[in-house]
Amino acid sequence: MTTAPGTILDPQLLRIGEVAKRTGVTTRTLRYWEEQGVLRPVEHRSSGERLYSDAEVDRITHIRELQDLLGFTLAEIRVALDTEDAIDKLRSAYRSGASPTRRRALLGDAIAANEQLLERVDDRLERVRAFRQSAAEKADRLRRRARELDAELEGRASSTRTPR
Amino acid sequence: MTTAPGTILDPQLLRIGEVAKRTGVTTRTLRYWEEQGVLRPVEHRSSGERLYSDAEVDRITHIRELQDLLGFTLAEIRVALDTEDAIDKLRSAYRSGASPTRRRALLGDAIAANEQLLERVDDRLERVRAFRQSAAEKADRLRRRARELDAELEGRASSTRTPR
DNA sequence: GAAGATGTTACCGTTCACGTAAAGGGAAAT
DNA sequence: ATTTCCCTTTACGTGAACGGTAACATCTTC
Known part of the structure; x- marks a missing residue:
């Protein structure tokens, strides 16, 4: 199993692929959303790697609702x-x-x-x-x-x- | 006032500009919708002119609902x-x-x-x-x-x- | 130490639903 | 008769929201 990069990773935090899996939103979209200022990961490691928390996962579904339900x-x-x-x-x-x-x-x-x-x-x-x-x-x-x-x-x- | 082209126009029928005015949908969009097969005018005159009836006007608002409300x-x-x-x-x-x-x-x-x-x-x-x-x-x-x-x-x- | 998985940036491509000229025609008003 | 509208087709442009891929880095595992 792939674990954390470099220093030990807080098990609470998720890498972008895991977030994508849980939410059904592609990694590409997550990066795009960050670019558009709608979803910032909690942390950007020195390697550039994005780390998300459960709060972001919730926020993602919220964003999709705002898109799909309210246009x-x-x-x-x-x-x-x-x-x-x-x-x-x-x-x-x-x-x-x-x-x-x-x-x-x-x-x-x-x-x-x-x-x-x-x-x-x-x-x-x-x-x-x-x-x-x-x-x-x-x-x-x-x-x-x-x-x-x-x-x-x-x-x-x-x-x-x-x-x- | 501009009336019908060529032969006398059935007063029930509307030209594209009039339809646009009544529905708030641009003429471009009406032509595009026709191209996409979602809204055919009742009649295409020899000059190419499109003519719509009230049924189409209703249909236009219906289409907008399907777009906006239901995505x-x-x-x-x-x-x-x-x-x-x-x-x-x-x-x-x-x-x-x-x-x-x-x-x-x-x-x-x-x-x-x-x-x-x-x-x-x-x-x-x-x-x-x-x-x-x-x-x-x-x-x-x-x-x-x-x-x-x-x-x-x-x-x-x-x-x-x-x-x- | 090579492979494999997962990540990064950077950049180009795509789809949808139109917008925006350009060039021209027919009827109406002056 | 010419100007004024409103219409036509054809064609290229646009913004939003991504998708795809290349080229490279990092880390784990064999």
């Missing part, structure tokens, strides 16, 4: 995640005892960003619901007509079987 | 609409008195296609719901912490205003 571009995702990172900053600001006013400001930013996201999600949800509705109605109409047609066919068949 | 590619949309067209075929088959068995077959195809679409929509709907849920929860957490922080800040302020 965000990578640029939009970068912005969204940037403000989301403000929340993490907030936590560390809390631990490091930053001024409450500063913390309150960061929190405000995070809330605003989240609210904006939620709005967009709600909009999308509503539209998908409406679409689903019309599709379901169409399904009903089709099935009803199928039943009618089946009845008609049945009637014919029996009248053929028992003429007069 | 379909144009190729997928073409397939989906092809089977959807089977329904129209069905209607004309009905009027032209095609065999009920044939009609039943077409109807079956349409039902299957619609069912498949509905499945995909439901899946998407569920995932968007889940996403919305987690976003809403995060919003709650953030707001709660904001209230706590505000209370803390308020306490400070008042203790500063009234020392001892």
